[in-house]
Amino acid sequence: MKVIICGAGQVGWQIARHLSGEKNDVTVVDNNPELVRRATDSLDVQGITGFASYPDILERAGARDADMVIAATFSDEVNMVTCQVAHSVFAIPRKIARLRSQSYLTAIYSDLYRRDHLPIDVVISPEREVAEAALQRLSAPAAFDTENFLGGKAQLLGIQLDEDCPVLNTPLRQLTDLFSTLRAIVVGVRREATLFAPEPGDQLFAGDQIYICTHRDDIARTMEIFGKSQTKQERVVIIGGGNVGLGVAEALETRVDRIRAKMIEKNRSCAERAANALERTIVLHGDGLNSELLAEANIKRADAVLAVTDDDKTNLLAAVRAKAEGCPMAICLVNDPTLVPLMKPLGIDAYINPRATTVSSILRHIRHGRVRQIYSIGDAEAEVIEAQVLSTSPIAGQTIRDIDFPEGVLVGMLLKDDKVVKPSGGTKVNEGDVVVIFAMAADVPEVERLLQVSIDFSDGAPS
Structure with missing residues (x-):
């Protein structure tokens, strides 16, 4: 896929890092030569210095045969004009713009972004994303990180383990036996600044930061098991x-x-x-x-x-x-x-990192396959991906233990016939199921392959 990213600030750089790491053809455009140089020096991308909204600059960036433009400069107006030029002059099929001003985002003006008006396919609002993230943090006060999945029926919780956590030094497979009815799975552990996907025999220690996929109805019990009390925010x-x-x-x-x-x-x-x-x-x-x-x-x-x-x-x-x-x-x-x-x-x-929430939101709209949601963990160290299983996917019809997942990948939760299921090795993944998968950054391309990446990138639109 050929992508032009306009704006080489933190958001643009992170998106470029994700997409270039997955062997996409990425060109970064910014009017600040230092930011362009930083991108080209540290990433496998091409760089163009200039104003992204200028047709000649977009042409130099390869707009004639680009599949997508992501306008993430600091200016709403530049982002809007960039999408208009990308559409009217170069017929770029998919256009994503980051817009900050609330006036542009008021629902009564949503008609503005139609193809025959301002042709923007996806509008990302950092402020709205951050406000939603803040509300999620308030809903789980003992967690340092939270994100909803499966339409709010499941949640990812980030929890810091204290000395008084009752399940320290217990192998994870033993936790499954001890709490057999608990619909929760530890999918990621950060220990001494290193994040990894744990094995069934791994133990948890005080100071670990863990990421847990849990059923919405089991959040309070999950927090209690890992030593956290839930207080109502009034x-x-x-x-x-x-x-x-x-x-x-x-x-x-x-x-x-x-x-x-x-x-x-x-x-x-x-x-x-x-x-x-x-x-x-x-x-x-x-x-x-x-x-x-x-x-x-x-x-x-x-x-x-x-x-x-x-x-x-x-x-x-x-x-x-x-x-x-x-x-x-x-x-x-x-x-x-x-x-x-x-x-x-x-x-x-x-804490809430606005750039991370914006990056997650943009990635959600550009992933291949039937990807419904993406959440970027830490400094883009890992992703939690929610996707629908297609009939052409290599994992369709297989049990989880038989799927050749990389070491840094764990299935956190499944949605089968509108019912949330805690996965085990013997759980069969069927066409139409929705899976929530934790994947270390290096393993994301393989996860996309297993979910059956469609050559038609436009299939990345929310399903």
Whole structure:
């Protein structure tokens, strides 16, 4: 597949890394020569320096015979014009654009992206993706990472194991025997900064970060077995009233379980906009690092603080201060992955990486086969892939133990006839089943082959 990626920032670079690693023909376009050089030096991609929306630049990037353009520059307008030029001049079949401004995303204007208007096939909104990720973190407060699969019927949980975890030093196959009715499988373990797919004989140790695939109805029991208590979130303080904070607050207001939220926003006009848009959320104007303002927001009685300003360091400090003032749980928005190792020493419970959520969202729309969802783990170390099994797939009709999966691959959950099934070696995978698979990055191409990659890339649209 020939792909042009416009924008060589973190998102563009990560997408290029994924696609070039899978032997696609990738060209990266950016008007910053340093970013283009970084991409071409570190990845197996071609690079063009220039404005992605210019027809001559796209032509130099190979637009005449490209299969797809991904517009992920910092400018919404450049991304939109790039897709228009890609369609009108070069007839590129598939166009994906990252759009940040909420005005472009309002549902009443969705008609804008029709083929005969602005021909964008897939619109990715980082702010909406991040707001959804924040809500998921709140729904499983003891987990540092969460993602829904199988239409919300299954969930991936990232859990840090403490010294008091009751199942330490127990082989995983023994856990299956001890908790035979538990619909949960440990699919990934990060130990001493190295992520791997565990074997049945592997044990878990204090300090391990584990990824578990679990049935929605078994989340509370799973957390309890691995030493985590689930507390109901009733009061939340949101620091940052931009698009992400506002999106989270609006979603909380619509929930049935009535979570009470307070928001702190430093910029007056931004605070006023949030106050006008929200009905039940109290909006305070001021600095989220101010102890007096945190006291006014009643941070001591809050169940969680969500720091989602556009500045990583402010988010880290605000989260630390909120915890120092008595808030039991802190969730941070962090763009810079090099800051993630600071989370544990600072006592921050969970983080959201907007770039990782955007990368996951874009990958979901460009994978081959009947891929319905992709979630990128860590610094693109592994992926959790949800896909429908096609009749042409090599795994159709086989039991899991007979499928020649690479070592870094585990099946986490199956959907059979609308019923979620915990897989075992003897589970048969049939055409039409939906599988949730954990795969180390190096093994993703083989997983795609086993899921039967279609030469028609457009089959990657959500099914």
